[in-house]
Amino acid sequence: MGDSVISLKNVHFSYENKEVLTDINLNIKRGIFMGLVGPNGGGKTTLIKIILGLLKPDRGNISILNQSIDTFKDWNRIGFVSQKANSFNKGFPATVFEVVAMGLTAKIGYFKFFSKKDKEKVMHTLQLVGMEAFAHQSIGQLSGGQQQRVFIARSLVSDPELLILDEPTVGVDYENVNRFYELLNRLNKENNLTLLLVSHDTGAMTKYVTDVICLNRTLHFHGKSTEYTSLSEHELSKIYGHPVQIVIHDH
Numbered sequence: 001m002g003d004s005v006i007s008l009k010n011v012h013f014s015y016e017n018k019e020v021l022t023d024i025n026l027n028i029k030r031g032i033f034m035g036l037v038g039p040n041g042g043g044k045t046t047l048i049k050i051i052l053g054l055l056k057p058d059r060g061n062i063s064i065l066n067q068s069i070d071t072f073k074d075w076n077r078i079g080f081v082s083q084k085a086n087s088f089n090k091g092f093p094a095t096v097f098e099v100v101a102m103g104l105t106a107k108i109g110y111f112k113f114f115s116k117k118d119k120e121k122v123m124h125t126l127q128l129v130g131m132e133a134f135a136h137q138s139i140g141q142l143s144g145g146q147q148q149r150v151f152i153a154r155s156l157v158s159d160p161e162l163l164i165l166d167e168p169t170v171g172v173d174y175e176n177v178n179r180f181y182e183l184l185n186r187l188n189k190e191n192n193l194t195l196l197l198v199s200h201d202t203g204a205m206t207k208y209v210t211d212v213i214c215l216n217r218t219l220h221f222h223g224k225s226t227e228y229t230s231l232s233e234h235e236l237s238k239i240y241g242h243p244v245q246i247v248i249h250d251h
């Protein structure tokens, strides 16, 4: 339990009278790169909302960074990037630097000026995601994949211990999807950032994550990604309710 970032015990959740999550037991340890997969409608987004404290379970216990979610307040230690992040239009009036700096305002308050140290922090975080050369460009002028890197930087600038990403590669083209997963892999290995990546795509991401949980109303699998990729098509089809083939995309 000592190095657990997220822990769920016997969690159940219903929308009105329909139970969509049944008896979820989950432990995300510090330093792992967890992929959350499963069919559409399987409950992935609901589970993320529960972990972020946006929905309250009917039953069960949840701990975030070893504290009960009921008393947890340090939400800036948890970063979140949603699938809708890369949708700024061309005219959006902010530079890349400003968008990343917004990630610091939760800590320092909107009306304070940024110190030299804050500015260096923003530039350093842009460097981490390989976007420092774009600091003074308009966010709306960048491609979907580039914008997504900037949103990662905005989440990282406040030094979270866990980064949760909900379908972050929607709208990002194939080549950039792999580069994006490589960036996450590097942040996990070199910066010891714990990651929870939600995807309905069982292909490319299983090559990068260290662990996988597979959710279809209840957890059908919770283990190492190598074990997940060695599941037979028959076993996967039982979980998904339709034929499934894991395609590992190599470059």
Ligand code: ADP
Residues within 6 Å of the ligand: 015, 020, 038, 039, 040, 041, 042, 043, 044, 045, 046, 047
């Ligand atoms: P996933 O993210 O894996 O696609 P969701 O968590 O979005 O799955 O949905 C799980 C189930 O809960 C689905 O059957 C969905 O129709 C239902 N659901 C999701 N949101 C709501 C809601 N706000 N009200 C009622 N039912 C919902």
